[in-house]
Amino acid sequence: MATADDAARTAAPAGSGGRDHVVLFPFMAKGHTLPLLHLATALSAHHGAGGGGLRVTVLTTPGNLAFARRRVPADVDLVALPFPAHPELPEGVESTDALPSHALFAAFLRATALLQEPFTGYLASLPAPPLALVSDFFLGFTQRVASDAGVRRLTFHGMSAFSLALCFSLARRPHPPADESVIEDGGPFRVPGFPETVTITKDEVPHAVAQASDVDDPVTRFLFDEVRDWDYRSWGVLVNSFDALDGDYAAILESFYLPGARAWLVGPLFLAAGESQEEDGEDDPEGCLPWLDERAAKRPGSVVYVSFGTQVHVTAAQLDELAHGLVASGHAFLWAVRSSDAWSPPVDVGTEGKIVRGWVPQRRVLAHPAVGGFVSHCGWNSVLESLATGQPMLAWPVMAEQAANAKHVADILGAGVRMGVKAGANAAPELVGRAHVAGKVRELMDDGQTGRRMRASAEHVRKATRAAVGEGGTSRLALRRLVDELQRSYDGGRRGDE
Numbered sequence: 001m002a003t004a005d006d007a008a009r010t011a012a013p014a015g016s017g018g019r020d021h022v023v024l025f026p027f028m029a030k031g032h033t034l035p036l037l038h039l040a041t042a043l044s045a046h047h048g049a050g051g052g053g054l055r056v057t058v059l060t061t062p063g064n065l066a067f068a069r070r071r072v073p074a075d076v077d078l079v080a081l082p083f084p085a086h087p088e089l090p091e092g093v094e095s096t097d098a099l100p101s102h103a104l105f106a107a108f109l110r111a112t113a114l115l116q117e118p119f120t121g122y123l124a125s126l127p128a129p130p131l132a133l134v135s136d137f138f139l140g141f142t143q144r145v146a147s148d149a150g151v152r153r154l155t156f157h158g159m160s161a162f163s164l165a166l167c168f169s170l171a172r173r174p175h176p177p178a179d180e181s182v183i184e185d186g187g188p189f190r191v192p193g194f195p196e197t198v199t200i201t202k203d204e205v206p207h208a209v210a211q212a213s214d215v216d217d218p219v220t221r222f223l224f225d226e227v228r229d230w231d232y233r234s235w236g237v238l239v240n241s242f243d244a245l246d247g248d249y250a251a252i253l254e255s256f257y258l259p260g261a262r263a264w265l266v267g268p269l270f271l272a273a274g275e276s277q278e279e280d281g282e283d284d285p286e287g288c289l290p291w292l293d294e295r296a297a298k299r300p301g302s303v304v305y306v307s308f309g310t311q312v313h314v315t316a317a318q319l320d321e322l323a324h325g326l327v328a329s330g331h332a333f334l335w336a337v338r339s340s341d342a343w344s345p346p347v348d349v350g351t352e353g354k355i356v357r358g359w360v361p362q363r364r365v366l367a368h369p370a371v372g373g374f375v376s377h378c379g380w381n382s383v384l385e386s387l388a389t390g391q392p393m394l395a396w397p398v399m400a401e402q403a404a405n406a407k408h409v410a411d412i413l414g415a416g417v418r419m420g421v422k423a424g425a426n427a428a429p430e431l432v433g434r435a436h437v438a439g440k441v442r443e444l445m446d447d448g449q450t451g452r453r454m455r456a457s458a459e460h461v462r463k464a465t466r467a468a469v470g471e472g473g474t475s476r477l478a479l480r481r482l483v484d485e486l487q488r489s490y491d492g493g494r495r496g497d498e
Contacts, residue, residue: 063094325437
């Protein structure tokens with residue numbers, strides 16, 4: 001196992017003494033970690049020893065080391081910092097997906113803040129300061145430590161520029177007085193700073209915004225005490241998106257940071273990384289791909305893929321309605337269920353339905369010719385994976401900024417349709433009935449006017465997604481400019497940390 005002491009001996013070439021080292025520090029949640037592992041791979045591939053001389057190190061903890069090692073090339077160094085003990089956390093829990101209850105998330109955040117001391121020791125052990133630190137926004141202490149060490153820090157939120165700017169705008173800027181009555185009546189209102197065409201309703205305000213206003217919420221207290229002021233001081237913002245998708249919102253996002261900070265759109269990072277070890281090395285333990293092969297042979301594009309990710313909790317009652325609705329839709333479906341083993345489907349799904357509970361190679365599933373649509377909670381990683389394969393989405397947001405992602409996909413890009421239920425923070429939880437599920441799945445999958453329009457839009461975005469990371473693409477050039485500007489910034493070419 002790599003340690004901080006090992007890193008001190010290997011972090012930079014002998015005698016270099018220069019800024020040739022990028023350190024990445026992901027938050028210990030799969031959806032936050034994977035994009036930065038992809039960034040590490042992209043930096044190694046395009047700016048490493050053979051293309052610019054950068055060394056790349058990923059910081060993690062012992063319990064996450066094996067997960068990271070399988071997903072980055074051998075020339076990316078991994079350093080394991082000891083995960084701090086916390087009285088409220090079970091021993092051995094080092095990632096959010098291992099938490100026995102979401103109620104422990106605030107305690108998990110507080111435990112990660114205790115990584116400040118080993119992180120400080122790691123930076124101090126290096127023979128030369130790194131060129132940059134890229135760290136998750138939850139790890140606010142990294143800004144303090146990096147600034148003290150004279151190192152530029154880029155913050156990473158794991159969100160699109162659209163959703164992040166939308167959340168910041170709604171949380172930090174008051175609504176225009178003229179809109180107050182409209183807002184309370186549930187009508188659409190403009191978001192300060194956004195184009196006139198972007199409107200939302202009170203029930204579409206993302207959960208992340210409402211949580212930010214709840215001063216008694218322990219997660220909000222953590223963000224206020226440990227994150228917000230330090231995130232604001234970041235040298236730049238790394239965004240897992242690309243210009244054709246998110247470029248209109250980059251300047252809005254930048255306005256919430258110090259003057260001179262830039263939003264760097266360098267994604268989708270899983271495509272920027274190229275053919276990842278994740279795809280080559282991960283199994284398909286549930287047999288999803290052979291099952292899809294059989295459906296593709298009969299009818300390409302006939303299967304709807306259903307997944308709400310690894311963090312969303314879906315009630316047993318909603319799972320029951322979803323099962324009935326999928327069967328009643330008349331479409332074949334592959335459904336990844338992340339729930340208690342106690343739940344079982346209340347209806348026979350037959351040979352045209354497959355329910356799996358283990359690992360699903362989601363990108364390969366979405367790219368499979370049998371799949372013709374994606375029912376998703378609209379976590380940003382899932383949105384990008386769907387857009388990159390040209391799959392239209394049935395957007396069913398549940399938490400965090402997912403309502404904003406759903407609006408972006410369905411209303412702005414036209415690459416999906418929304419479930420049509422209240423999903424924002426101001427809406428009461430709503431049980432979506434089986435008939436509504438069946439109708440929306442048919443709308444997504446049937447060859448009607450709506451379906452054809454969505455698929456055409458999704459295909460247009462797919463082409464733009466691939467172009468962004470190709471040679472000469474906007475994301476490829478942005479990553480190159482980012483490295484160049486970082487190197488120049490230490491010579492006075494751009495502002496340093498303030």
